[in-house]
Amino acid sequence: MTTLSxxxxxxxxxxxxxxxxxxxxxxxxxxxxxxKASSVTDMxxxxxxxxxAHYVKYQGVSLTNxxxxxxxxxxxxxxxxxxxxxxxxNFSWDEVHDVAEQLEHIKSLKLVNELDAFLGxxxxxxxxxxxxxxxxxYAPIKSVNVLEMETGSEGVLTLVKDSSDVFLKYLNKxxxxxxxxxxxxxxxxxxxxxxxxxxxxxxxxxxxxxxxxYLNQ
Amino acid sequence: MTTLSxxxxxxxxxxxxxxxxxxxxxxxxxxxxxxKASSVTDMxxxxxxxxxAHYVKYQGVSLTNxxxxxxxxxxxxxxxxxxxxxxxxNFSWDEVHDVAEQLEHIKSLKLVNELDAFLGxxxxxxxxxxxxxxxxxYAPIKSVNVLEMETGSEGVLTLVKDSSDVFLKYLNKxxxxxxxxxxxxxxxxxxxxxxxxxxxxxxxxxxxxxxxxYLNQ
DNA sequence: TTTTGTTTTTAGTCTTGTCTAAAAATATAT
DNA sequence: ATATATTTTTAGACAAGACTAAAAACAAAA
Numbered sequence: 001m002t003t004l005s006x007x008x009x010x011x012x013x014x015x016x017x018x019x020x021x022x023x024x025x026x027x028x029x030x031x032x033x034x035x036k037a038s039s040v041t042d043m044x045x046x047x048x049x050x051x052x053a054h055y056v057k058y059q060g061v062s063l064t065n066x067x068x069x070x071x072x073x074x075x076x077x078x079x080x081x082x083x084x085x086x087x088x089x090n091f092s093w094d095e096v097h098d099v100a101e102q103l104e105h106i107k108s109l110k111l112v113n114e115l116d117a118f119l120g121x122x123x124x125x126x127x128x129x130x131x132x133x134x135x136x137x138y139a140p141i142k143s144v145n146v147l148e149m150e151t152g153s154e155g156v157l158t159l160v161k162d163s164s165d166v167f168l169k170y171l172n173k174x175x176x177x178x179x180x181x182x183x184x185x186x187x188x189x190x191x192x193x194x195x196x197x198x199x200x201x202x203x204x205x206x207x208x209x210x211x212x213x214y215l216n217q
Numbered sequence: 218m219t220t221l222s223x224x225x226x227x228x229x230x231x232x233x234x235x236x237x238x239x240x241x242x243x244x245x246x247x248x249x250x251x252x253k254a255s256s257v258t259d260m261x262x263x264x265x266x267x268x269x270a271h272y273v274k275y276q277g278v279s280l281t282n283x284x285x286x287x288x289x290x291x292x293x294x295x296x297x298x299x300x301x302x303x304x305x306x307n308f309s310w311d312e313v314h315d316v317a318e319q320l321e322h323i324k325s326l327k328l329v330n331e332l333d334a335f336l337g338x339x340x341x342x343x344x345x346x347x348x349x350x351x352x353x354x355y356a357p358i359k360s361v362n363v364l365e366m367e368t369g370s371e372g373v374l375t376l377v378k379d380s381s382d383v384f385l386k387y388l389n390k391x392x393x394x395x396x397x398x399x400x401x402x403x404x405x406x407x408x409x410x411x412x413x414x415x416x417x418x419x420x421x422x423x424x425x426x427x428x429x430x431y432l433n434q
Numbered sequence: 435t436t437t438t439g440t441t442t443t444t445a446g447t448c449t450t451g452t453c454t455a456a457a458a459a460t461a462t463a464t
Numbered sequence: 465a466t467a468t469a470t471t472t473t474t475a476g477a478c479a480a481g482a483c484t485a486a487a488a489a490c491a492a493a494a
Contacts, residue, residue, distance in 0.1 A: 005451065026472055039452055041473055046450095058459060058472060089331035099325045106323075108316045114306035222481065243442055256482050258443055263480095275442060275489060 002052070004105050007074050008033060009043050010052060013061055014071035020063025023054075029061070072136030073112070078104035079125035079132075080115050086126045087119065093126040094168035127168075128159030128178055128214070143214035146184065146194060147207070154183035155215030162212045174203055182215055219269070221322050224291050225250060226260050227269060228321075230280055231288035237280025240271075246278070289353030290329070295321035296342035296349075297332050303343045304336065310343040311385035344385075345376030345395055345431070360431035363401065363411060364424070371400040372432030379429045391420055399432055 002010070010020075012032040017024040026044070030037045044061050047053035052067035063071060081103040085091035091099075113134065116122075123139065124130055130138035143158045157180045160171065171177065176198065185202065186195040192207035205213075219227070227237075229249040234241040243261070247254045261278050264270035269284035280288060298320040302308035308316070330351065333339075340356065341347055347355035360375045374397045377388065388394065393415065402419065403412040409424035422430075 003450080027470095035451095036453065037472060038454080038474080042451075085328070088335055089328065091327070091331070095327070099323065099328055102323045102325075103320075106316065106319045108319075110308070110312070111302070111306065111316055114308070118305055220480085244440095252481095253483060254442060255444080255484080259481075 001107075002050075002070055005043065006047060006050075006052070007070070007105055009040070009047060010063065010067055010071040011074050013053065013063055014068065014075065017062055020053075020068045020071055023060030023062045025060050069136050072132040074104050076132040076134075076136070077106070077112050079129055080112065080119060080122070082125045082127075083119050083122045083131075084115060092172075093163075094165040094172065096126060097163055097165065124158075126178075127161075127163045128157075129163075141214070143216045146182075146196070146205075146210040146213045146215065147192070149184050149215065149217075151184055151187060153217065154181060155217040156180070157182055157213060158216045159214035160212055161214065167209075167212065170209070174205075175199065175201075176213075182213075218324075219267075219287055222260065223264060223267075223269070224287070224322055226257070226264060227280065227284055227288040228291050228295075230270065230278055231285065231292065234279055237285045237288055240277030240279045242277050286353050289349040291321050293349040293351075293353070294323070294329055296346055297329065297336060297339070299342040299344075300336050300339045300348075301332060309385075309389075310380075311382040311389065313343060314380050314382065341375075343395075344378075344380045345374075346380075358431075360433045363399075363413070363422075363427040363430045363432065364409070366401050366432065366434075368401055368404060370434065371398060372434040373397070374399055374430060375433045376431035377429055378431065384426075384429065387426070391422075392416065392418075393430075399430075 009029065012029050013024050014020045016028050016032060026037045026040045029040045029044075033040070044053060044055050047061070047067065048055040051064055052070060054062045054064060078100045081100045082096045085096045085099060086093060122131055128143070130141060132138045141159065144155070149155070157176065157178055160167070160178070162168075176182075180198050183197040184194065185197055188194070188204075192210070193204050194207075194210045195202060195204050226246065229246050230241050231237045233245050233249060243254045243257045246257045246261075250257070261270060261272050264278070264284065265272040268281055269287060271279045271281060295317045298317045299313045302313045302316060303310060339348055345360070347358060349355045358376065361372070366372070374393065374395055377384070377395070379385075393399075397415050400414040401411065402414055405411070405421075409427070410421050411424075411427045412419060412421050
C-alpha cells in the first residue's frame with residue numbers, strides 16, 4: 001500500500017520522465033514537489049525498497065512497472081475527479097486542481113471504475129489531458145504546440161498544459177477555451193510572442209502562454 | 218485547519234457525547250478510535266489548545282461550538298458521500314463505510330455543498346442516519362428502537378445504527394432493508410431475543426441485532 | 435479511613451516525512 | 465589536469481501522532 005506522500009513522488013517522477021520511463025534528477029523532483037533535495041533522496045530510497053522505482057545514487061530515478069502503474073492510477077483518479085467536478089458539480093476548470101489533488105489519493109478500485117462508468121468513460125480531463133485506462137494506457141497525444149506550428153495554419157485548441165488557476169483565469173479573461181479554432185497569424189522574433197486569431201478577434205500571446213497551448217490540426 | 222487525525226477525534230467525541238454536548242471519557246474515545254488512552258490525552262490537549270474542545274484533566278472532554286461545527290461538517294460529508302456512492306455509483310450499503318471514511322476528510326466547502334445539491338439535498342444516508350445541514354443541524358430522530366416497542370405494534374425500518382459491513386450483510390441475508398414494515402410479535406425474556414414479522418415471514422433476531430434497528434411508528 | 439482497583443496522565447520512545455548543514459560525488463571551466 | 469561550481473547524499477534534528485510503562489488521580493470497598 002502506498003502512502004499519500006509516496007503517491008505524490010510517484011506522480012512527479014511519472015510526469016517529469018515521460019511516464020517514468022526516463023531517469024529524473026533529484027533536484028527536478030524537489031522543485032516539482034516543492035520540497036528539498038535531501039527529502040527526495042530519502043523518499044526515492046523508500047520507493048526503490050518497495051520496488052516502485054529504479055534508483056542508482058547520483059544517477060536519477062525512473063519507475064518500475066509497478067511504480068508506473070501506481071502513478072498512472074493516481075493520474076487516472078485525478079483526471080476522472082476533475083471531469084466529475086466540472087461536469088456534475090458546476091466547478092469551472094480553474095477550480096478543480098486543488099480538490100482533485102486530494103481526491104486522487106482515495107483508495108478504492110471500485111470507486112474509480114464506477115466513477116469512470118458514471119462519467120461515460122471520458123478520454124480527456126477538462127484541460128485536455130488524456131485519462132489513463134485501468135491498465136495505465138491512453139491514446140497518444142497528437143496535438144501540437146503553438147510554437148511548432150506554421151504561420152497561417154490553424155487548429156482546434158485541445159490541450160492546455162498548465163492547469164494552475166492563474167493561467168486558466170488568464171485564458172478565461174481572453175475568452176480562450178478548449179474547442180476554439182485558432183489561427184496562427186504571426187511569430188514575433190524579438191520575444192517569441194505569437195499573434196493568433198480566434199472568433200474573429202486577434203490577440204497577441206507571450207511565449208510563456210504559447211508554450212502551454214496545444215492544437216489539433 | 219484541522220488535520221485528518223484531529224477530525225477523527227472530533228467525530229468520536231461528537232458521536233459519543235450527544236453531538237459533543239456532554240463530556241466523554243478518555244477510555245471511551247480510545248475504544249471508539251481503536252487507539253490507546255495516552256494517545257487520546259495528547260490529542261485532546263491539542264484540540265483544547267485549538268479551542269475545539271473543552272478539557273479538564275480527569276474529567277473528560279466535550280466540544281466547543283467550533284468543535285461541534287467542525288465535527289458536524291465531517292459527519293455531513295461522510296453521509297453525503299455515502300448517498301452518492303449508493304445512488305450514483307452502484308455501491309451497496311455494506312460497501313460504503315470505508316470509502317466514505319476517506320472522502321469525509323476532503324477539504325472544499327464548494328465540493329460538499331455542490332454534492333449536496335447534486336444529490337437533491339438528501340436528509341438521510343443509506344443507513345437512515347440524518348445528514349446535518351450547512352450549520353450542523355438536522356431534524357430530531359423520531360424512530361424508536363425495537364427493544365422499546367410494544368408487543369403487537371409495528372413500524373417502518375428507518376435507521377440501522379451499526380453500519381459495519383458484517384451487520385449489514387446479516388440484514389441482507391435475512392432480507393431486511395430500510396423501508397420494510399416490521400411487526401413485533403414476541404419478546405423472549407430468557408435472552409431478550411425478539412420475534413418479528415416482515416413480508417409475511419417470521420424471524421427471530423437476537424438482542425444485539427434488535428438494539429440496532431429503529432422503526433418509525 | 436485505609437486499602438484496592440480503575441482510569442487518566444506523564445515520561446520517554448518510535449516511525450514517517452520533513453528540514454538544515456556539511457560532506458561527497460559529479461560536472462564545468464580555466 | 466586542476467580548480468571551481470553544482471548536484472546529490474549523508475548526518476543529525478524536529479514535529480506529528482502513535483505507543484509502552486510507570487506514576488498520579490480518582491473511585492469503590494472493607
